[in-house]
Amino acid sequence: MSASVSSVARRLGRFRRPSVIPGFGLTLGFTLTYFSLIILIPLIALAVRSAGLGPEGFWKAATDPRVLGALRVSFVSALFAAAVNVVFGTLIAWVLVRYRFPGRRIFDAIIDLPFALPTAVAGIALTAIYAPNGAIGALFAPLGWRIAYTPAGIIIAMIFIGLPFVVRTIQPILEEVSHEVEEASATLGASRLQTVTRVILPSLMPAILTGFALAFARAVGEYGSVIFIAGNIPFVSEIAPLLIVIRLEETNYAGAAAIASVMLIISFLLLFAINLIQAWSRRRYGYGN
Amino acid sequence: MEVRVQNVRKEFDRFPALHDVSLDIRSGELIALLGPSGSGKTTLLRLIAGLEMPTQGKIFFGDTDASEKTVQERNIGFVFQHYALFRHMTILENISFGLKVRPRSTRPPAHEIRRRAMELLDLVQLSGLEKRYPNQLSGGQRQRVALARALAIEPAVLLLDEPFGALDAQVRRELRKWLREIHDRTGHTTVFVTHDQEEALELSDRLCVMSQGKIEQVGTPDTVYDHPTSPFVFGFIGESSELPVTIENNELWVGGRAIGIPAGDASPGNARLFFRPHDVELIEAEASLAGVVSTSRRVGGTRRVELEIGGAGHLVEVDLPFDHPAGDKTRLAFRPRRWKLFPAT
Numbered sequence: 001m002s003a004s005v006s007s008v009a010r011r012l013g014r015f016r017r018p019s020v021i022p023g024f025g026l027t028l029g030f031t032l033t034y035f036s037l038i039i040l041i042p043l044i045a046l047a048v049r050s051a052g053l054g055p056e057g058f059w060k061a062a063t064d065p066r067v068l069g070a071l072r073v074s075f076v077s078a079l080f081a082a083a084v085n086v087v088f089g090t091l092i093a094w095v096l097v098r099y100r101f102p103g104r105r106i107f108d109a110i111i112d113l114p115f116a117l118p119t120a121v122a123g124i125a126l127t128a129i130y131a132p133n134g135a136i137g138a139l140f141a142p143l144g145w146r147i148a149y150t151p152a153g154i155i156i157a158m159i160f161i162g163l164p165f166v167v168r169t170i171q172p173i174l175e176e177v178s179h180e181v182e183e184a185s186a187t188l189g190a191s192r193l194q195t196v197t198r199v200i201l202p203s204l205m206p207a208i209l210t211g212f213a214l215a216f217a218r219a220v221g222e223y224g225s226v227i228f229i230a231g232n233i234p235f236v237s238e239i240a241p242l243l244i245v246i247r248l249e250e251t252n253y254a255g256a257a258a259i260a261s262v263m264l265i266i267s268f269l270l271l272f273a274i275n276l277i278q279a280w281s282r283r284r285y286g287y288g289n
Numbered sequence: 290m291e292v293r294v295q296n297v298r299k300e301f302d303r304f305p306a307l308h309d310v311s312l313d314i315r316s317g318e319l320i321a322l323l324g325p326s327g328s329g330k331t332t333l334l335r336l337i338a339g340l341e342m343p344t345q346g347k348i349f350f351g352d353t354d355a356s357e358k359t360v361q362e363r364n365i366g367f368v369f370q371h372y373a374l375f376r377h378m379t380i381l382e383n384i385s386f387g388l389k390v391r392p393r394s395t396r397p398p399a400h401e402i403r404r405r406a407m408e409l410l411d412l413v414q415l416s417g418l419e420k421r422y423p424n425q426l427s428g429g430q431r432q433r434v435a436l437a438r439a440l441a442i443e444p445a446v447l448l449l450d451e452p453f454g455a456l457d458a459q460v461r462r463e464l465r466k467w468l469r470e471i472h473d474r475t476g477h478t479t480v481f482v483t484h485d486q487e488e489a490l491e492l493s494d495r496l497c498v499m500s501q502g503k504i505e506q507v508g509t510p511d512t513v514y515d516h517p518t519s520p521f522v523f524g525f526i527g528e529s530s531e532l533p534v535t536i537e538n539n540e541l542w543v544g545g546r547a548i549g550i551p552a553g554d555a556s557p558g559n560a561r562l563f564f565r566p567h568d569v570e571l572i573e574a575e576a577s578l579a580g581v582v583s584t585s586r587r588v589g590g591t592r593r594v595e596l597e598i599g600g601a602g603h604l605v606e607v608d609l610p611f612d613h614p615a616g617d618k619t620r621l622a623f624r625p626r627r628w629k630l631f632p633a634t
Contacts (some may be wrong), residue, residue, distance in 0.1 A: 181373045185386070189442060205377070281377075
């Protein structure tokens with residue numbers, strides 16, 4: 001009896017390291033409960049719903065050509081938008097951190113607006129501007145380029161809503177990159193371009209990855225702004241979240257749940273991979289210690 | 290490479306950091322720029338490096354005017370106080386960085402870069418750590434990597450900005466000795482900035498004492514310590530005591546009493562007398578500096594007492610043998626063995 005108790009204690013002991021900070025049990029318990037209520041139970045409900053189709057039915061619902069088309073549009077657009085955001089978000093963060101110019105603080109505050117703006121408003125505003133008769137769309141219309149109502153429009157909307165994630169994750173890290181490191185690079189003979197590509201950007205890599213992951217996740221799930229600008233043509237510009245709503249309107253709840261489950265699995269795998277890369281690079285470069 | 294700083298003036302936002310500074314640095318010497326913070330020593334170092342551009346004046350490397358050259362073109366090695374290593378690169382990559390970024394025409398082949406980096410790693414006694422990352426190293430090790438990285442490009446001049454400032458005392462002493470050895474072995478012209486006079490005295494061939502954007506004195510450690518040319522240098526280098534005196538009849542007077550020190554060629558009037566606390570002798574003569582002990586404490590092998598001289602309450606420090614019986618309120622008379630007079634300000 002006592003032997004088994006002590007062996008349990010020993011096994012628990014591996015997790016419960018003696019600590020001066022009390023409340024391990026309480027905080028872990030709270031975390032698990034909260035996590036279950038807010039995230040885990042809804043996700044399980046989703047899985048249960050889609051399991052109602054049976055393996056065959058699920059496979060049929062998930063590999064329906066229209067579903068596959070919508071998933072492709074969603075994920076390809078989101079990856080593309082996140083990649084564009086990483087490039088220009090880094091540039092914007094650089095400008096905000098490195099230069100002092102009139103209106104910098106206002107500019108800095110405007111970056112956050114996509115967080116706060118109702119997505120439908122963003123979608124309608126972007127559509128109005130990029131439509132063939134809109135301010136910017138009219139510039140491209142004579143060239144035969146249509147932006148609104150095409151996959152390009154989807155990407156524009158996703159870029160809009162994802163930008164603040166990239167800027168806000170890179171900004172603090174860039175502020176931390178010491179000026180001395182750049183000077184060291186210059187004294188060793190590196191040109192400005194070499195300093196940026198070989199010294200500054202690599203040290204921003206963990207932050208850039210985080211920004212990419214956040215912007216991507218936000219873009220994949222985006223619904224409100226995209227449906228206004230997308231045109232929503234099946235196989236061309238119909239995103240997966242829209243297809244889910246269509247299935248719901250058809251009262252095909254299991255079908256909707258199946259699409260949602262596939263989205264979840266793909267997103268989870270992508271985000272998990274990004275997190276692993278990030279943890280590895282953080283450990284290697286010694287951030288956070 | 291010899292370095293000549295010629296009438297250099299530097300202003301930051303119209304605030305002058307250096308006033309008309311000139312300094313000749315000899316080829317192969319190890320020279321210290323020593324001064325309190327705000328004396329302009331780091332600014333002077335950064336001007337030599339090309340990390341700052343002078344407002345006026347020129348800097349020559351040998352016979353070539355370096356002031357028009359960028360920091361990249363000057364080919365200098367610079368070591369920062371906080372190491373400034375590239376944290377995403379291994380130690381080996383850090384050291385070879387300067388060679389790898391060279392244009393193809395002057396870049397050595399990859400195996401040669403590696404060989405040189407390994408050789409430097411050996412020179413700084415860090416062989417075997419080439420695959421580590423900077424955050425896996427201690428402060429002293431990081432600074433040695435920083436030095437190896439600076440040496441890799443075979444710099445014309447090696448510049449160190451408070452290289453040991455972030456390290457603890459023990460490591461600092463070790464690295465000091467070690468830097469001297471490396472310098473003797475490689476023979477680079479080396480300029481280092483420090484606010485630690487002990488470090489400057491121990492390490493350098495010559496030192497350049499700076500204060501408030503001006504050079505106060507340049508000379509060997511012996512010259513600067515034994516023959517300071519200004520009250521600032523006397524006070525800044527080594528221990529010192531100061532006392533206001535009056536010169537009359539070719540003699541020094543304190544509080545209406547002759548203290549038995551000849552004035553030499555100093556002109557009559559008020560003056561400041563400087564001496565080292567350890568360079569005094571206790572005497573029983575009428576013509577001496579006499580005072581009452583106000584505090585006394587043990588410092589290493591000696592006892593340092595603070596004496597109140599005369600009625601005006603001037604305090605001077607004097608070193609006694611540690612077993613001297615002097616306590617509070619004891620009356621002591623002494624005379625400095627060596628001293629220096631400066632005109633009163």
